[in-house]
Amino acid sequence: MTHTALPFLLAFLSALVAPAAAQKPGQKPKRPRPHAAMEFGPCLAATWKARWPTDNISLKGLSLRVGGEGGAHVVFDTELLRVAAMATDFRRDLTGTAYDGKHGPSPALGGNQIVGTPVAPGWACAGSFTDPRPIPHGPLPRHWGRYSGLYLHGDRTVLSYRVGSCAVLETFDLEGTAADGKARVLARTLEVGKSDRELVLRVAVRKGGEATVLQRGIAVLKYTVDDMPVIVTPVSTRATAVALIGGGASLDVGAEGEIRVKFPAHDRSRAVKLLFCDLSLDALDGFRALVAKARPAARLETWTHGGPAQWGEAVATKGVVGKPREHDAYVVDSLRVPRHDDAHSYLRFAAFDFFSDGRAALSTWNGDVWVLSGIDDTLADLRWKRFATGLFDPLGLKIVNDVVHTLGRDQITKLHDLNGDGEADFYECFNNDVLITKNFHEFAFDLQTDPQGNFYFSKAGPVRPGGRGFDKIVPHHGCVLKVDKDGRKLEVYATGLRAPNGIGVGPQGQVTSGDNEGTWTPVCRLNWMKQGTFNGCVDTAHRDPKPTAYDPPLCFLPMSVDNSGGGQAWVTTGKWGPFQGEMLHLSYGTSSLFKVVREEVDGVTQGGVVRFPLKFTSSCMRGRFHPKTGQLFVVGLKGWQTNAARLTGFDRVRYTGEPVRMLTGWKTAPDGVFLTFTCPLDKARAEDPQNYEVEVWDYVWAQTYGSPEISPRHPDRTAKPYTKKHDPWKVAAAKLQADGKTVFLSLPEIQPVMQIQVKFDLADSAGVRIKSQVHASIHRLPKGK
Numbered sequence: 001m002t003h004t005a006l007p008f009l010l011a012f013l014s015a016l017v018a019p020a021a022a023q024k025p026g027q028k029p030k031r032p033r034p035h036a037a038m039e040f041g042p043c044l045a046a047t048w049k050a051r052w053p054t055d056n057i058s059l060k061g062l063s064l065r066v067g068g069e070g071g072a073h074v075v076f077d078t079e080l081l082r083v084a085a086m087a088t089d090f091r092r093d094l095t096g097t098a099y100d101g102k103h104g105p106s107p108a109l110g111g112n113q114i115v116g117t118p119v120a121p122g123w124a125c126a127g128s129f130t131d132p133r134p135i136p137h138g139p140l141p142r143h144w145g146r147y148s149g150l151y152l153h154g155d156r157t158v159l160s161y162r163v164g165s166c167a168v169l170e171t172f173d174l175e176g177t178a179a180d181g182k183a184r185v186l187a188r189t190l191e192v193g194k195s196d197r198e199l200v201l202r203v204a205v206r207k208g209g210e211a212t213v214l215q216r217g218i219a220v221l222k223y224t225v226d227d228m229p230v231i232v233t234p235v236s237t238r239a240t241a242v243a244l245i246g247g248g249a250s251l252d253v254g255a256e257g258e259i260r261v262k263f264p265a266h267d268r269s270r271a272v273k274l275l276f277c278d279l280s281l282d283a284l285d286g287f288r289a290l291v292a293k294a295r296p297a298a299r300l301e302t303w304t305h306g307g308p309a310q311w312g313e314a315v316a317t318k319g320v321v322g323k324p325r326e327h328d329a330y331v332v333d334s335l336r337v338p339r340h341d342d343a344h345s346y347l348r349f350a351a352f353d354f355f356s357d358g359r360a361a362l363s364t365w366n367g368d369v370w371v372l373s374g375i376d377d378t379l380a381d382l383r384w385k386r387f388a389t390g391l392f393d394p395l396g397l398k399i400v401n402d403v404v405h406t407l408g409r410d411q412i413t414k415l416h417d418l419n420g421d422g423e424a425d426f427y428e429c430f431n432n433d434v435l436i437t438k439n440f441h442e443f444a445f446d447l448q449t450d451p452q453g454n455f456y457f458s459k460a461g462p463v464r465p466g467g468r469g470f471d472k473i474v475p476h477h478g479c480v481l482k483v484d485k486d487g488r489k490l491e492v493y494a495t496g497l498r499a500p501n502g503i504g505v506g507p508q509g510q511v512t513s514g515d516n517e518g519t520w521t522p523v524c525r526l527n528w529m530k531q532g533t534f535n536g537c538v539d540t541a542h543r544d545p546k547p548t549a550y551d552p553p554l555c556f557l558p559m560s561v562d563n564s565g566g567g568q569a570w571v572t573t574g575k576w577g578p579f580q581g582e583m584l585h586l587s588y589g590t591s592s593l594f595k596v597v598r599e600e601v602d603g604v605t606q607g608g609v610v611r612f613p614l615k616f617t618s619s620c621m622r623g624r625f626h627p628k629t630g631q632l633f634v635v636g637l638k639g640w641q642t643n644a645a646r647l648t649g650f651d652r653v654r655y656t657g658e659p660v661r662m663l664t665g666w667k668t669a670p671d672g673v674f675l676t677f678t679c680p681l682d683k684a685r686a687e688d689p690q691n692y693e694v695e696v697w698d699y700v701w702a703q704t705y706g707s708p709e710i711s712p713r714h715p716d717r718t719a720k721p722y723t724k725k726h727d728p729w730k731v732a733a734a735k736l737q738a739d740g741k742t743v744f745l746s747l748p749e750i751q752p753v754m755q756i757q758v759k760f761d762l763a764d765s766a767g768v769r770i771k772s773q774v775h776a777s778i779h780r781l782p783k784g785k
Contacts, residue, residue, distance in 0.1 A: 082122025306419030319379025478540020502567025514565020575630025608776025617649025
């Protein structure tokens, strides 16, 4: 080091250790942001970035806290079955959409990283570590290896996976310190099941390093320190020391700067422990001394039967039962959620379902699952119990046979409470075939099942920051995906989606979805799909040549009606008014609930939506009906692009028993439309054309973000996005039909249009006002009279 560099180095180091600015007298300490104060638990799934080697990103990574608070840090890649990185101190640098809201970066491993491996399989197949995947996304082929899940036991995480036919368990510990008491030693314990072939594990790699087996059971990986500030020249050579404790395996060196462990074929389970320490070369004797005293490898199976509960007693809240006004057929009750401080969590509920006994399970954007009991008429004693944590953006949840399944960006996870203490102990990987990238916007949404038990969810496209265009696209982007009931097979069901925050599967297996305005999506769509449907976004069509036309949605939705769609729910009960067997649509953007009206013309499903006159605690993302009361429940959160009043909410939409006065049916004719209501109408008002107002417009299907609303009579497809030119349609006559509930509107100008808006101001036969509107799409007109 030069003398002139020394003062700069001292200043640099002083800045690193300088205390934060002193708090002014009387000034309240700043409250940490919710994600910074949250207790995530010992394991947190996300896309994790390590400091080295270059581009060391685990797309489906697990951040493991080792040794409790103040312990060490390990990142495990569940796709490649590799330990991507180890650090001797624990710090999660939590950044990104779900944490600090930034659109772009991913969470990173902080602290002193001592081990890193390349983005390649952690275990060899037939002696090779070459990545066999056609593209560097998705899990390894099943014959190579597959992640099975993880067990939690207190603050310990035990990983479970298979290498070929061999079952592997592994966990991590802090073993102590070596040499001068400052070099922490990390332990990696593996329990390797029987195998009929040799297994080779890559445990440490340093590009440009020199790997050597010093003696039986100890190897070192020498490297030169070169990551100090530019004013400092390299000052020393250090080593990552690795020790193997336990028989039936041996250390080996592979390619440049690589340490491996070899397991010969064996007919019974073997347990080994690997010790890792980063130290100077002159401290190796201290490491040898620690190895000589090290405990043998523990048997990990003992930690796979359920551990002690971690999250304490349930948090109590009291709901608010809504008071209906005169003539209100539906009212919203609020199931108040716990405060962040009481929950020690960042509660933004995104999905839910019900157990057979009426309790609910709800997932949060930041990785929790909470079980809620006390859902009765009064909502006076609600009890919220944390059931699971550390999941990867679980925006979908489905309960099958009273077992919670969650959908994260990485996988469908099946949560098992092994010892009945109300907390999940085994996070089973039900299916992780979905392909992902590090893009911030490619969420995985919702989780539904069909009558045969198959699972469905939607996968967003990798939208760039700012919303325009896409980053790298892989085959599952912008798709609805189907997973068989056993979790063995994933397939693409439909394509051409942009950001479908929610789907639905009807009682007969009909699949639907919403979508969000943007590239190739002029406005939000409500999609009615079948296998192979292309929903309009060319970039995510996944076909060659690129399509020049799209399969029409059930309807388009103007921005004022739904600027960011949620999921769909089907009315499964007769206890919720006159809509049994009908479909509902939810809007995250406008925090609204809609009744869907639909028809089929020439094999094309078309229709529209009518809004329920209700206000919700937060947005409307997912809806399900309670198995005992038959009432609708709605969950939502506040991210961006929503008018949600609060950060999150869980509401009950309760039928009061009053007559429902709403539009419930829509049917086109060659010369007009039939509107059917839930109640008999006042004849005079129903047959007055002045009580109706009809406007129509089209959109421009193009790559641009957003669309103008253009005149069907005089279409200007060069108009700027968000400009509006509507055509009025004259209502020539209105005729009430024999059922007293259906009115026919004669529309001489009727033709296929992307958007039709019909406003009406009517009354029922008792004189109660019915004022609303329907927004629909007409793709086909029936032939004849």
